[in-house]
Amino acid sequence: MQMTVHEAPLSAPNCGNCQIRHRAVCARCETDELEALDSIKFYRSFEAGQTLLWSGDRMDFVASVVSGVATLTQVMEDGRTQTVGLLFPSDFVGRPGRDKAPYNVIATTDLLMCCFRKKPFEELMGRTPHIGQRLLEMTLDELDAAREWMLLLGRKTAREKIASLLAIVARREASLHLKVPQGRMIFDLPLTREAMADYLGLTLETVSRQMSALKRDGIIVLEGKRHVVVPSFDRLLEEAGDDADGGLVG
Amino acid sequence: MQMTVHEAPLSAPNCGNCQIRHRAVCARCETDELEALDSIKFYRSFEAGQTLLWSGDRMDFVASVVSGVATLTQVMEDGRTQTVGLLFPSDFVGRPGRDKAPYNVIATTDLLMCCFRKKPFEELMGRTPHIGQRLLEMTLDELDAAREWMLLLGRKTAREKIASLLAIVARREASLHLKVPQGRMIFDLPLTREAMADYLGLTLETVSRQMSALKRDGIIVLEGKRHVVVPSFDRLLEEAGDDADGGLVG
DNA sequence: TGCATTCTTTGATCTGGGTCAATGTGGCAA
DNA sequence: TTGCCACATTGACCCAGATCAAAGAATGCA
Known part of the structure; x- marks a missing residue:
């Protein structure tokens, strides 16, 4: 499927020409490979809330x-929903060698994607080993992140879950924007309370309550519903219940 | 680390020479590559309960x-434990390009592993593209399995969790042993109640109770603690709460 | 043959987070 | 400027699964 797609400006921000602030498949590419990538890429933009792909859809690009931010989400027949991955800028989606999307992909904010047509991308992979290596590396990172999340889903309390999510978002958002000294961090949540709940295996009410509790306890300062200030990142990590925080998400 | 390692018989069951009942890295290898694999492989056997690797250990082989069966397990500082992967015969463990084990690897039954020394394996990978492809494929399978499990951990009830686990074990064990007609399945659980609990994000008491409940309801027949008969696999899948059961584990 | 150990089952009780319901809030459209 | 709508908060109550505790198997070993 594909819903109304907004054409993106032609000169999209540093993608394809590898001005890597987003680490992508082309991290180590040479000029000719970059040209090859350029020739098979196109941009797509989506609005917050749009579903880019439904589970089972044919996916002819990576x-x-x-x-922006997107989620990978699984839904049971009766509607129970679990988000299984968060995609931040520089994250990769799609799998060479497979042609069906295994989950719903949903934009949780306005979103710009840089897409590569799959067939030619696979051909390029065939003759450029390091792209395959990079992909394996990225997939292993995602696997680690998924397993980290399994620990969270299976064993952490609601408060720890919220703190863990905030820590991950803080890391990812902070890496994009300004850094503030002394472990202080400021960012906007790219997720609604419901989307947070779906990622954490909670209800939105519990998310709301725990957010309030963290606020009451001074772990975070909320300005409006989405804007978060973290006075001490270390303190937040303590609440998250693990210091060995892998926390890479995909 | 490495604990007491029992030397395995030299003529180990069809491994390395790719008599594939276990799909492995060498699924499509030619004679010379098989010889290369043969020359860097060795066997190790472990007893039920032994930890093969601790999280953070240097891992110089794949x-x-x-x-036999092994688990990949994460442990929090306070002891809370979550199993993040189950390894059955033919499953692969280890990651080229990385040298530390990211989880504890524990034998839950007596276990025989076919190991390849990592350095030469990576070199072989370098000159044999399809091994890398195969590895990417396997890693994507594991990722799918991990995400399937995230849905289970985040959204399924205790009964559904148990049924899902039984279904997966039944599939994997049944693929090794005889097939019984008409959806009837018979197998031995390769996990203690506690190991099941760690994989499902439950306590062992809840596992035990739900096993009793499934037995009471005729979904399974228990003979002893480990031997399970599933009269109707379809019925079991219904209890698991999903028909779209990916259920590949690793 | 007996007893010790490890794994498992079962019961009684407690509680974190779910459910149901009402109320608050901020942004936008008319 | 009002009123709507989507999102968020808060409260009251409940229940699935955790916790605490006590018996059963099954196995091995002296």
């Missing part, structure tokens, strides 16, 4: 996120 | 399971 892509990396240029800006 | 391996595939010949017989």
Whole structure:
């Protein structure tokens, strides 16, 4: 499927020409490979809330996120929903060698994707080993992140879950924007309370309550619903219940 | 680390020479590549309960399971434990390009592993593209399995969790042993109640209770603690709460 | 043959987070 | 400027699964 797709400006922000602030498949490419990538890429933009792909859809491209945030989500027949991955700028989605999307892909903010047509991308992979290596590396990172999340889903309390999510978002958002000294961090949540709940295996009410509790306890300062200030990142990590925080998400 | 390692018989069951009942890295290898694999492989056997690797250990080999079952397990500082992967015969463990084990690897039954020394394995990978492809494929399978499990951990009830686990074990064990007609399945659980609990994000008491409940309801027949008969596999899948059961584990 | 150990089952009780319901809030459209 | 709508918070109550505790198997070993 594909819903109304907004054409993106032609001169999209540093993608394809590898001005890597987004680490992508082309991290180590030479000029000719970059040209090859350029020739098979196109941009797509989506609005917050749009579903880019439904589970089972044919997927004829692979892509990396240029800006915005998307989720990978699984839904049971009775509607129970679990988000299984968060995509931030520079994250990759799609799998060479497979042609069906295994989950719903949903934009949780306005989103710009840099897409590569799959067939030619696979051909390029065939003659450029390091792209395959990079992909394996990225997939292993995602696997580690998924397994980290399994620990969270299976064993952490609601408060720890929220703190863990905030820590991950803080890391990812902070890496994009300004850094503030002394472990202080400021960012906007790219997720609604419901989307947070779906990622954490909670209800949105519990998310809301725990957010309030963290606020009451001074772990975070909320300005509006989405804007978060973390006075001490270390303190937040303590609440998250693990210091060995892998926390790479995909 | 490495604990007491029992030397395995030299003529180990069809591994390395690719008599594939265990799909492994060498699924499509030619004679010379097989010889190369042969020259860098060795066998290790472990007893039920032994920890093969501790999280953070240097891992100088990659391996595939010949017989027996192992788990990949994460532990929080306070002891809370979550199993993040189950390894059955033919499953692969280890990651080229990385040298530390990211989880504890524990034998839950007596276990025989076919190991390949990592350095030469990576070199072989370098000059044999399809091994890398195969590895990417396997890693994507594991990722799918991990994400399937995230849905289970985040959204399924205790009964559904148990049924899902039984279904997966039944599939994997049944693929090794005889097939019984008409959806009837018979197998031995390769896990203690506690190991099941760690994989499902439950306590062992809840596992025990739900096993009793499934037995009471005729979904399974228990003979002893480990031997399970599933009169109707379809019925079991219904209890698991998903028909779209990916259920590949690793 | 007996007893010790490890794994498992079962019961009684407690509680974190779910459910149901009402109320608050901020942004936008008319 | 009002009123709507989507999102968020808060409260009251409940229940699935955790916790605490006590018996059963099954196995091995002296």
